[in-house]
Amino acid sequence: MAEENGSNLQQFSDGVLANNPVLVQLLGMCPTLAVTNSLENALVMGMAATFVVVMSNVITSLLRNLIKPHVRILIFTLTIATFVTIADLALKAYMFEVSQKLGAFVPLIIVNCMIICRAEVVAIKNGVGRSLADALGIGLGFTIALSILGIVREILGSGSLLNFQILPDAFVDGHSWVIMVLPPGAFLTLGAVVGIVNQIRASRSKGGAA
């Protein structure tokens, strides 16, 4: 059992770094691009998706011996849809303004391929502990990736961070890069970040081999 504990930790850290869902596996792209125009939106989206992936992994893992193979995708989708509804109602009740800004992207967590991928790859085959560790790692990795994009786009696009102005007035008054909070800025930032991550990974694997 000790070995399994070690691998749980490994599973967790893999989700954050080596297998980061957004920056390495390129899953869950839609919310990544759509809601990262400010750090606040990115954090709330990350938390909502983490909640859903944790709950869906735990439930799928508990039910894994009851699910027939040919209906599994349907069961995954229904489980995820149930928890997304809970998350959506909770956001509307306690964080109404942010939930208005996120709009349709909260219900769209249902079709986030990152979550269904974790159910299919990990939860259906492993026990609750390992599935939970995996979900927490993936959720944290997703939140971190979204936050990186959110920080870059909010600073360059509105000159602020978490709605506090941090760049001088001369930048904010009419000279901020509005394009960064618009759709093209999202594609541009994600493309650049993916490029940087690839560069880091390439130089690391080279260093490891030498």
Add this chain to the structure above:
Amino acid sequence: MSIGALMGIFLGVALVNNLVFSGFLGICPFLGVSRKVDMAFGMGCAVTFVITVSGVVTWLIVHGILAPVGTAIGQPHALDFLKYVAFILVIASMVQLVEMYLKKFFPPLYTAFGVFLPLITTNCAILGTCLYIDMKPETQSLLNAAIYAFGGGIGFMVAITIMAGIREHIRFSDVPKCLQGAGITLLVAAILALAFTGFTGIGK
């Protein structure tokens, strides 16, 4: 409803608020299936087809079942919490139905669509369009909802086909190693999105 207003809805969702470039929907197939023009076009057709059918069916479910039953028990929004589950079930079963129907009656079309049909269930462009149809004031009639869904599908098809055309040429250019694959695709998408912002204002 005049033809002009319907045209406005169609152009608005196909070009101005393009699903991919300004709505950020369907990015996964947009990045994954845009290597060759014919594949991209096939995916675009399949999506347009499913999006139109599920847009109409989910509209019927909201206005034909959920809202009347809610009104009957005295709270029009009482069943709203069922929407997401109902939508995703409709989309999954529509995809399955369309697949079986094509297999039986249009085998050439079925072979042409290939693996794209089952993949569409998790395409967020479909669910996203159904949700927008439910949220927006201008899609409260069935005809408008159908036009909106069809326009969304066409917009997706245009976007993914343009991207595939560009990517066929990128293969011959000297892209920095770290940007190969997803990186350069996203940067090209940024430039395309910039071009699509030029449509802002059309149809008003």
